[in-house]
Amino acid sequence: MSHAQKALLIESKQGPFVLGTRPIPTPGAGEVVVKVHAAGLNPVDWKIQAYGIFVEDFPAVVGSDVAGEIEAVGQGVEGFQKGDRVFLQGPFTDNKNGAFQQYMVNPAELTAKIPANLSYSEAATIPVAFNCAAFGLFAPAPLVGTQNFPDIWSGEGALVIYHIAIYAWPAVVIGGSSSVGQYVIQLLKLAGFSPIIAYASTRHAAHLTSLGATHVLDRTNTLLTPAALHAAVQAITSAPISIVFDAVCSADAQQSGYAVLGPGGTIVIAGRSLIEAAPERTVVPVLGSEHPPTHRAFGRVVVANITGMVADGRIVPNRVEEVPGGLAGIKEGLAKLQRGEVSGVKLVGHPLEA
Ligand SMILES: NC(=O)c1ccc[n+]([C@@H]2O[C@H](COP(=O)([O-])OP(=O)(O)OC[C@H]3O[C@@H](n4cnc5c(N)ncnc54)[C@H](OP(=O)(O)O)[C@@H]3O)[C@@H](O)[C@H]2O)c1
Missing domain, CATH: 3.90.180.10 (Medium-chain alcohol dehydrogenases, catalytic domain)
Structure with a gap:
C-alpha cells in the first residue's frame, strides 16, 4: 500500500x-x-x-x-x-x-x-450532532449546566431509561429539523419530556413527529420573535417550559427561546450565547465534543451507549x-x-x- x-x-x-x-x-x-x-x-x-x-x-x-x-x-x-x-x-x-x-x-x-x-x-x-444534543441535555454539572433532568445514561454503559418515570415536562426545540434538532427531539422523548414542540418547516413535520415531536410550529407562519414564539407555545401548553434547545444559534432564536422559558428553566444553545441570563433562568452554551479532558468521562458514557441505542432504534440517524x-x-x-x-x-x- x-x-x-x-x-x-x-x-x-x-x-x-x-x-x-x-x-x-x-x-x-x-x-x-x-x-x-x-x-x-x-x-x-x-x-x-x-x-x-x-x-x-x-x-x-x-x-x-x-x-x-x-x-x-x-x-x-x-x-x-x-x-x-x-x-x-x-x-x-x-x-x-x-x-x-x-x-x-x-x-x-x-x-x-x-x-x-x-x-x-x-x-x-x-457523532457530532448527537453529541451536541447529548452534552447539552445530559452532561453533568459543572460541565455544561446545572440541569436536574432524568438521567438516561449509566456510567457503565447500560441505559437506565426503562427505569425512569415519565416526567411530562414541556420542551421547545428551535431548529427542530436540523441535524442537531432531530437528535434533541429523540433524546427529549427518551427522557419523557412532553409536549415536545419543534419550531421548523412543516414540510418536515411528519418526520419530526416520527422522532418524537408532539407539535411542529411552522416557521414560515410563526415569527422568531419573543412575542410570537411565546404566544404560539402558550397556545399549545400553559405549563412552564423547562427546557428550550436552540439549534439555530441566531440572536433571534436565543431571545425568543429565552422568552418562552418558565421560571427555573434552561435554554441550551448549540453555540455561543448572545443573551444575558437573569438569575431565575439558566443559559447553557454547549461544546458537544468528547475530546477535551473535561468532556472525556461523559464522552465515554455516550460511546458506551450509542451502539445499542441505534441498534434497537431508540435513536435513528x-x-x-x-x-x-x-x-x-x-x-x-x-x-x-x-x-x-x-x-x-x-x-x-x-x-x-x-
Ligand atoms: N456546539 C456544538 O457542539 C455543535 C455541534 C453541532 C452543530 N452545532 C451548531 O448547531 C447549529 C445546527 O447545526 P446542524 O448541523 O444541526 O445544522 P443543519 O442541519 O445544517 O441546519 C439546517 C437546518 O436548520 C434549519 N433552520 C435554519 N434556520 C432556522 C430557523 N430560523 N428556524 C428554524 N429552523 C431553522 C433548517 O430548517 P428548514 O430548512 O427545514 O426550515 C434546516 O433544516 C449550527 O449553528 C452548528 O454550528 C453546534
Missing part, C-alpha cells in the same frame, strides 16, 4: 479548500487508524475555513463525523480489530484526526462499533443526502451547507471515492 493518501486541505488561515495528499497516519498507543468510508459534513467545517476559527496549524484537515473500518490498532488497544465497522467524532485539533481524508486517527476509547442495521453513511450522520465525487464533492457540499441550502438532511461524503 502506498504511504500517501488523498485529503481535503485548508492550506492557510481562511485559505480555500484544496485537494492534496498527506501521509497515512500510524496509530499511537491507545489509538486506532480508521479508513474513512463516510464523512458527515457539519456547519463548523465551513466556519473554520471561512472565519479562521478554532484551528491554528496549517495545512489543516477538518471534518469530525467519521464512519469507516479499522485499518490498524495501536499498542494496548483491546476490543477492535482490522475490518471492524466503527463510527466516531474526531477532534479538529490535529491533521491526523480530520474526517476529510482517507485515513484518520482516533482514541480507541472514543470509538464505537456500527451495528448491522446502519450503513456507513447513516452512521456518519450521528438523520436522513442522508449522499455527496458524490469524493473529496472534491465534499468541498462542493460544504459550499452548499454554507449557502444554507441544506434542509432536514445530513450531507455525507466519501473520501475514498475518486
Whole structure:
C-alpha cells in the first residue's frame, strides 16, 4: 500500500479548500487508524475555513463525523480489530484526526462499533450532532449546566431509561429539523419530556413527529420573535417550559427561546450565547465534543451507549443526502451547507471515492 493518501486541505488561515495528499497516519498507543468510508459534513467545517476559527496549524484537515473500518490498532488497544465497522467524532485539533481524508486517527476509547442495521453513511450522520444534543441535555454539572433532568445514561454503559418515570415536562426545540434538532427531539422523548414542540418547516413535520415531536410550529407562519414564539407555545401548553434547545444559534432564536422559558428553566444553545441570563433562568452554551479532558468521562458514557441505542432504534440517524465525487464533492457540499441550502438532511461524503 502506498504511504500517501488523498485529503481535503485548508492550506492557510481562511485559505480555500484544496485537494492534496498527506501521509497515512500510524496509530499511537491507545489509538486506532480508521479508513474513512463516510464523512458527515457539519456547519463548523465551513466556519473554520471561512472565519479562521478554532484551528491554528496549517495545512489543516477538518471534518469530525467519521464512519469507516479499522485499518490498524495501536499498542494496548483491546476490543477492535482490522475490518471492524466503527463510527466516531474526531477532534479538529490535529491533521491526523480530520474526517476529510482517507485515513484518520482516533482514541480507541472514543470509538464505537456500527451495528448491522446502519450503513456507513447513516452512521456518519450521528457523532457530532448527537453529541451536541447529548452534552447539552445530559452532561453533568459543572460541565455544561446545572440541569436536574432524568438521567438516561449509566456510567457503565447500560441505559437506565426503562427505569425512569415519565416526567411530562414541556420542551421547545428551535431548529427542530436540523441535524442537531432531530437528535434533541429523540433524546427529549427518551427522557419523557412532553409536549415536545419543534419550531421548523412543516414540510418536515411528519418526520419530526416520527422522532418524537408532539407539535411542529411552522416557521414560515410563526415569527422568531419573543412575542410570537411565546404566544404560539402558550397556545399549545400553559405549563412552564423547562427546557428550550436552540439549534439555530441566531440572536433571534436565543431571545425568543429565552422568552418562552418558565421560571427555573434552561435554554441550551448549540453555540455561543448572545443573551444575558437573569438569575431565575439558566443559559447553557454547549461544546458537544468528547475530546477535551473535561468532556472525556461523559464522552465515554455516550460511546458506551450509542451502539445499542441505534441498534434497537431508540435513536435513528438523520436522513442522508449522499455527496458524490469524493473529496472534491465534499468541498462542493460544504459550499452548499454554507449557502444554507441544506434542509432536514445530513450531507455525507466519501473520501475514498475518486
Ligand atoms: N456546539 C456544538 O457542539 C455543535 C455541534 C453541532 C452543530 N452545532 C451548531 O448547531 C447549529 C445546527 O447545526 P446542524 O448541523 O444541526 O445544522 P443543519 O442541519 O445544517 O441546519 C439546517 C437546518 O436548520 C434549519 N433552520 C435554519 N434556520 C432556522 C430557523 N430560523 N428556524 C428554524 N429552523 C431553522 C433548517 O430548517 P428548514 O430548512 O427545514 O426550515 C434546516 O433544516 C449550527 O449553528 C452548528 O454550528 C453546534
